[in-house]
Amino acid sequence: MTTASTPVKPAPNGKTAMVIGAGPAGLMAAERFAGDGYAVTIYEGMPSAGRKFLMAGKSGLNITHGEDLETFLTRYGASRARLEPHLRKFGPAQIRDWCAGLGIETFVGSSGRVFPTAMKASPLLRAWLRRLDGLGCVIHYRHYWTGWNAAGQAVFKTPDGDVTADADITILALGGGSWKRLGSDGKWMEILMNAGIKCNPFKPANCGFDIDWTDHLIDKCAGSPVKAVTLTCGPQTVRGEFVISKTGIEGSAVYAISATLRDQWLETGVGTLTLDLCPDRTLDDVTQRLSKPRGKNSLGNHLRKTLGLDATKTALIFEVTPRETLNEPAKLATAIKNLPLKIKKPRPIDEAISTAGGVAWEELDDNFQLIKRPGTYCLGEMIDWEAPTGGYLLSGCFMKFNAAV
């Protein structure tokens, strides 16, 4: 068993740091500044810390990814160049060491994803808050940041009325714009925009999509997985599985392709996914198998016997394929290898696992400091970057940077 190590409280450096937002990005920043000798005060709008982090742990806290660093860095897409220097300083290996230092063992799952052995987030969060306490960090809960006053102080709404605070360094780590009930309501965007800081509108990321299913498909398949398929949207193809929901589609393979599909839909007003229900067979092979005599078998049985397609895949074929195609093996084979799913729209932003959009990169220097507001830094999901699920989101929130003060 790993035991938590207690960092030695450093000598004070005479400076103060104020962290607003007690999610993973804010707590990591607090730990670093306290470790450098700053007197750190954390302000959090909710009655407790890390609510979204705890929610992330409900289905297994995927804290980082075990693939090689070069592949890992590609997951950050257009934001790679900005995040890379920080992820090289504090990437998957360092995150696992950091967990171990908190007494939390991790393992690499079969997909390469890294989880705490206990899967949950709560033991890690408890150990983390104990460490911050040991480092002298003070946390004020129910302190909701509403902006800056004329004197430049941060103003917080509390149950006892407004309070103000200032510090040598301010770290904003206010999260993205989904799952508002967990605290990240995205209202900070208006405050920053009023202060002249460019923010790009939130967009759902790692989200499901609505599809106009027939009642028949909903009755038959809602909640069923569609396994071992590929999904293609534009230049991107993803292999995996997804789930048919009452309103459309969701699940890991859909999340993995969601940014491309969302952007296609935003740009053109139309979003189409192409499914390959038999990715391990060539079109010729599928055609030949379907051309075997069907005898008295129903088409569903024929698809099961010749191609191993289950009832859900068969229902999907019936849902989107014209009747005349079903009776012609060559056309049916083409449909099975290229089944088009027309999406209506992404699911509402509040349901998304994460959000793109937020503080525009051009507003930040290489250390995440607001160029128009020296001494104030932005961290975590509130910056306009996105990454797929797989531990990349939390890894991106733990960015290590050098404060200028």
Ligand SMILES: Cc1cc2nc3c(=O)[nH]c(=O)nc-3n(C[C@H](O)[C@H](O)[C@H](O)COP(=O)(O)OP(=O)(O)OC[C@H]3O[C@@H](n4cnc5c(N)ncnc54)[C@H](O)[C@@H]3O)c2cc1C
């Ligand atoms: C269901 C679900 C599962 C997920 N699973 C994973 C996973 O397995 N792996 C992974 O890498 N990522 C996962 N994520 C994403 C990950 O949890 C987030 O990307 C991460 O929590 C973002 O961290 P953050 O510190 O930037 O923001 P947040 O965690 O959102 O924290 C922001 C904090 O700021 C506070 N705040 C906001 N506004 C104010 C204000 N005005 N005043 C004061 N405080 C304020 C909020 O209350 C909150 O505590 C998951 C997300 C969800 C919803």
